[in-house]
Amino acid sequence: MLKKLIFVPILVFYCVAAEPICTNGFTLVNNKCLKLMSTTTNYNSAEQYCRGFGATLMTVKDSVENDDIKTFLKSSASMVWMGIYCITNEQCFWDDSSKNVSNYSNFATGFPLTDEGNCVYFAVATGKWISGDCDSQQRASVCEMPTTVADDCPNNFNGNCYTFHDKQKFGDAQKICQQESGNLASIISEQENRYIMSQASQLVSGDLLIGATWSTDNNEQWLDGSTWQYSNIDPAYQHIMNCMAIANSVVHFAKGWYSVSCGMPYSFICKRPAGSTVSTTVPPTSTVPPTATVPPTVPPTAADALATVTQNCNSTLPMAPGFFTSPGFPANLAAPIFCTYQLNTIGSYRILLRIIDFVPESSDNVINVYDGDSTTLLGSFNGYTPLASLVSSGNRMMVTFSSGSTESFQGFSVTYTPYSG
Ligand SMILES: *[C@@H]1O[C@H](CO)[C@@H](O)[C@H](O)[C@H]1NC(C)=O
Ligand SMILES: *[C@@H]1O[C@H](CO)[C@@H](O)[C@H](O)[C@H]1NC(C)=O
Numbered sequence: 001m002l003k004k005l006i007f008v009p010i011l012v013f014y015c016v017a018a019e020p021i022c023t024n025g026f027t028l029v030n031n032k033c034l035k036l037m038s039t040t041t042n043y044n045s046a047e048q049y050c051r052g053f054g055a056t057l058m059t060v061k062d063s064v065e066n067d068d069i070k071t072f073l074k075s076s077a078s079m080v081w082m083g084i085y086c087i088t089n090e091q092c093f094w095d096d097s098s099k100n101v102s103n104y105s106n107f108a109t110g111f112p113l114t115d116e117g118n119c120v121y122f123a124v125a126t127g128k129w130i131s132g133d134c135d136s137q138q139r140a141s142v143c144e145m146p147t148t149v150a151d152d153c154p155n156n157f158n159g160n161c162y163t164f165h166d167k168q169k170f171g172d173a174q175k176i177c178q179q180e181s182g183n184l185a186s187i188i189s190e191q192e193n194r195y196i197m198s199q200a201s202q203l204v205s206g207d208l209l210i211g212a213t214w215s216t217d218n219n220e221q222w223l224d225g226s227t228w229q230y231s232n233i234d235p236a237y238q239h240i241m242n243c244m245a246i247a248n249s250v251v252h253f254a255k256g257w258y259s260v261s262c263g264m265p266y267s268f269i270c271k272r273p274a275g276s277t278v279s280t281t282v283p284p285t286s287t288v289p290p291t292a293t294v295p296p297t298v299p300p301t302a303a304d305a306l307a308t309v310t311q312n313c314n315s316t317l318p319m320a321p322g323f324f325t326s327p328g329f330p331a332n333l334a335a336p337i338f339c340t341y342q343l344n345t346i347g348s349y350r351i352l353l354r355i356i357d358f359v360p361e362s363s364d365n366v367i368n369v370y371d372g373d374s375t376t377l378l379g380s381f382n383g384y385t386p387l388a389s390l391v392s393s394g395n396r397m398m399v400t401f402s403s404g405s406t407e408s409f410q411g412f413s414v415t416y417t418p419y420s421g
């Protein structure tokens with residue numbers, strides 16, 4: 001009898017704990033968490049507001065969702081920013097990943113129309129989507145986060161609890177995470193990376209150890225057994241150590257991941273499933289830090305870290321992150337050329353551009369970097385000027401390259417990454 005009485009409340013608790021919930025005052029709508037910000041702002045401020053929660057502006061993936069959002073907003077707002085950014089009238093991308101808007105859209109007739117602007121808002125009365133100017137138009141906005149599972153942990157996102165800790169070496173850090181029934185954090189999506197970065201910037205300073213090992217043969221693994229399906233490795237750093245950290249300090253501008261020594265103490269992040277007080281985690285594949293190895297004789301270049309290297313002159317490049325070089329780099333150019341590169345990133349990010357190589361031959365060879373679409377010059381480099389890192393103010397950046405009359409010129413290589421400073 002006594003046994004039965006104890007058993008029943010546990011069962012009830014289990015069922016309640018598994019219900020999807022929303023945190024931070026978000027409302028559950030069609031299995032997503034939404035929050036209306038009625039204050040009108042430009043698109044970038046709306047993105048910043050959402051990112052404070054680790055959220056994005058809302059995405060709408062089917063007609064049921066479009067109707068539910070209309071109902072949710074009916075009496076509270078008339079026009080709200082949504083998380084779509086259009087590079088051209090044919091190419092629009094969702095903010096929650098760099099996926100394009102292809103499967104479902106509900107643009108009003110004649111839209112998207114980038115002449116009106118590259119951002120998109122939702123007209124509540126009709127449920128139609130309309131292009132608007134990202135900077136000059138002021139709109140209310142709706143942020144979106146995934147649901148999670150009830151847990152009293154302070155950093156609860158998408159079914160996991162995260163804790164941030166002061167400096168330890170890799171092995172000791174993992175032991176502390178295991179005492180919390182978790183592991184050093186894996187980061188398996190852009191969404192999870194965004195959440196962790198938004199919290200890290202509020203909770204800790206300095207670089208942050210994550211639960212990855214990185215062998216010399218470029219084999220990356222997550223300690224908690226997750227599949228290596230997403231990466232934010234910063235192509236500008238060389239891979240010479242076997243543990244991995246998020247560059248969260250000012251020195252490391254890009255906030256990407258880079259290799260660090262397993263024997264050096266760093267602040268770190270633990271992750272465990274939300275709603276679990278006992279361990280349900282996959283046993284870690286290794287708790288022993290991999291032994292430090294000598295740096296490879298030929299360190300991988302930025303080109304190895306990114307799948308595609310673009311060499312085309314005059315192109316709109318794939319969404320950040322990316323890597324491009326002047327045509328034929330590092331072979332000498334056969335004839336003088338002029339090239340224009342248009343760079344883009346999704347809504348909540350800016351673009352960090354780093355010129356890695358620029359072989360000086362003559363001051364005729366010039367790289368110009370413009371904010372947006374060639375309006376404001378951010379920097380001009382001729383191979384003799386010190387190279388710098390440049391950040392756009394919004395989602396776009398334009399780079400031009402002119403090789404002057406010198407024919408023996410080798411060219412340049414550049415990386416561009418999403419930047420959330
Ligand atoms: C959108 O993505 C799909 C699948 O990745 C691709 O086939 C299609 O060409 C893309 N459309 C646009 C307009 O970029
Ligand atoms: C589009 O829909 C198909 C089938 O419904 C799905 O497999 C695919 O992942 C979707 N693509 C995107 C970009 O959402």
Ligand SMILES: *[C@@H]1O[C@H](CO)[C@@H](O)[C@H](O)[C@H]1NC(C)=O
Pocket residue numbers: 313314337338339340
């Ligand atoms: C790139 O475009 C510019 C004008 O927009 C043109 O002058 C230049 O020749 C083009 N470069 C190449 C290599 O096609």
